[in-house]
Amino acid sequence: xxxxKIFELHADVCKALGHALRIQVIDLLQDGELCFTDIxxxxxxxxxxxxxxxxxxxxxxxxxxxxxxxxxYYSLSSKKVARACRLMREVLIENLKQGQxxxxxx
Numbered sequence: 001x002x003x004x005k006i007f008e009l010h011a012d013v014c015k016a017l018g019h020a021l022r023i024q025v026i027d028l029l030q031d032g033e034l035c036f037t038d039i040x041x042x043x044x045x046x047x048x049x050x051x052x053x054x055x056x057x058x059x060x061x062x063x064x065x066x067x068x069x070x071x072x073y074y075s076l077s078s079k080k081v082a083r084a085c086r087l088m089r090e091v092l093i094e095n096l097k098q099g100q101x102x103x104x105x106x
Contacts, residue, residue: 013060021043021045021053022057025039026081026085027082028042029063030082032075033073034075036050036051036054036071036072036073039074054072058074061077062076
């Protein structure tokens with residue numbers, strides 16, 4: 001895509017990942033789908049707040065949702081989402097370790 005549209009789409013998905021609770025949800029869902037009430041219990045917080053976050057991630061294609069009985073079950077649209085988040089976390093940890101090492105050497 002020469003017009004840069006792919007970069008705009010990429011940035012849009014990254015914005016959707018720009019909240020700690022959303023990244024926590026991705027981490028929770030890396031092993032499989034969970035019911036909304038299970039996610040709420042694990043993460044704590046307000047039902048309406050979690051609902052907004054899950055809705056946004058579903059709209060952006062990060063999560064898929066299926067309804068069964070009284071519960072909406074959420075799952076990752078792709079395992080690559082969890083891998084990308086883990087990779088970014090590894091970069092963060094490496095940077096923190098490098099910073100700590102610099103401080104220790106002062």
